[in-house]
Amino acid sequence: MKADTGLETSRKVQIDYWQSVSGFLTNNMVTIMFVALSMAGLYISGMNSTLYINDIISRVSRNSFLVLSLIIPVIAGMGLNFSIVLGAMAAQAAVIFVTHWGVAGFPGILLCVALATPMAMALGYLTGKLFNKTKGQEMISGLIMGFFFAGIYWFIFLQLVGGIIPMDNEVLVLSSGVGIRTTVDLTGGLKYGLDHLYRLPLTTVMIIAGCLGIAYQVYRFVKAAGDSFRNIRFIFGFACMVAVIVWALMIRASGSMVSNIRVPVATWLAIAGLCLFITFFLKTKLGHDMRTVGQDRHVAAVAGIPVDRIRIIAIMMSMVLASWGHIIFLQNMGAFSTYGSHESIGIYAVAAILIGGASVTRATIGQALLGVFLFHTLFIVAPSAGRQLFGDAQVGEYFRVFVAFGVIGVTLAMHAWKRRLQSKLPAVAKAEKE
């Protein structure tokens, strides 16, 4: 490096910079497209900003945990874990029983977690066993496993509860005495059990976050001595954080409705805790082993890593996290459809993480959170954008479902196509040598 003149270095930096920009654009096509789509939808729908912010905060806080639960299996090389639906069913079972016993509020949530965790672990173990028998086809196996287990779940809660499993509860059980009603209402029970534990106004949270952000920027500035981008990064980051604080103060001063919006701090702390957990977990021995298994099963096996066991652990962790995530989801919704709430969980969570820029083999915390934000922005604005454009809100609702399926289809196709090209290239090279 020392031999380089200043001019050469700067040109090199420039080339690197352009390459990284074009690489960024091609690698993040899906995300960039969705930013544009969401912005356009937001603009067309002409939605009230207070309503939108309120809605996006509650959607992000109820869905993030679920989407984050997808990361670990991706790292273990098992693709997008559609079987989190089973974790969601475990959560629903726990919520039904806790509601029956009448335990409300935060203690009720803790009891749900205590009940759902062993169920989710057992289901995760079974699913992991299945995935070890269907290596290479984990995603479709997970999807079908979700449908299969839904049958068993229906059987338990429609035919056994009230009959073989005693449950004497007029509110929950159908009038015939057997089977749970189609909707379970959590009002007065678990509803907002976590969300309302501790809430702060949005503007306060923004100011606190801004201050923490400035502290982090300073820390990074000091730590990254010698990095040529240090100054630019610092100024940019610092300016952003100051802008957040100023914006928050302006909202407060203007007395707009936005300053009445409150944030479920306890839920956000749970999500932040999960992010930290995943970050630290991936640095442990087990986390490293998982990465190795994800990169190449055969290499991992040769290196003495118990591949099958690691894969089962990955699925069990994902399943337990998903069940907790679904408890957070349900307490925020306040009511759920007994035989349908779990169905769309897997597909919407997967669509969200893919929109954030994840792929079948790579997923990060940032992608998960960005994806939740973008996907749910689209979810909020699609109906009113549909009404503005086509005179029919239904069009927007159908469109957002199409987007969920479509983005998964496109990502899977691109992944399979890329993998095929990669596996073809060495074969061609070999053939030419021979």
Next chain:
Amino acid sequence: MNIIRNAVHGFGVARLTILGFFLLLCIMAVPLKLDVAELISSSLVRILMWGVLVLAMWPSISCGTGPNFGLSLGIICGLLGGIIAMELELNGFVNLFASIAFAAPFAILVGWGYGWLLNRVKGAEMMLAMFVGWSAVSLMKIGWLMLPFHNPEMAWPQGRGLRVTVSLVNRDMAQLLNQFLSFKLGNIIVPTGLLLFFLVCCLAVWLFMRSKTGVAMTAAGDNPRFAEAAGINVDRHRIIGTILSTVLGAVGILVYAQSFGFYQLYEGPMYMPQQAVAAILIGGASIRKASLANVIIGVILFQGILVVAMPVFNIFTQDMASMAEISRVIIQNGIILYALTQVRGE
């Protein structure tokens, strides 16, 4: 003893369980004094109405793309053909054959594109097929809402868009094939038209599979590398198989709908492919191999169970409809999972 073990191994534990369940249901039906003739009659209708849809799985498995989880594409083409024929206010057999004629070009075009896509994602066809099917269903929901059809039998009187279910009764289409030349054998009603239609379809596909193209297609699906070495264009034959499967899906839904008496638009085609996939797998097909026998045995077993299960469950539970649905979901997805665990060497 060895023979039995081999038979069990070859047929598979899951299939034996399902066969045992079917036999158990049949045995239980006798002391319960259920109307056997009635059961057989309604089984026949259910079996034949699903027949062509299950038949559509045969070419798709044989050509190497795996069970066609994206059959909803064909189903949507069929429904589109049917809706066009309704818009022209055609009646009876003219309507049925016009529907097939209108649906076929769509199905061929869509099948070609779908086959092209499947050639690009070899090894992950099933997963992709599932999401292509679902995307198409949700995209067509917008289509059913926006397409310019005006026949008051199908369109909502106010606003726009087609109804969720379109009745075929007024066009002399409901049970058209079922009642054609139908006769009573003892107390059993034989739906001759439906039976003939299914047999003709089976014969046509069977003949195609015997033809030069069909044999080449099976070879391409069986062992792509070997087929390539023998000078067979594997990708082209996979596309042919997919087109055939899509066209059969389109014809199949029209047969299904005339027996059912309604076209089910919007959400209707969403989960139908899985049911057809499960049927052929129950009949002994694998993800890689299928035959006409698999189609026929599978559809008889699967639909037979569903028909017989209903009245038998009635004794154990007040809620028999949901119990029948539950057993369908468990059997259907259980057999697909079982078949997935049998895929080796990927």
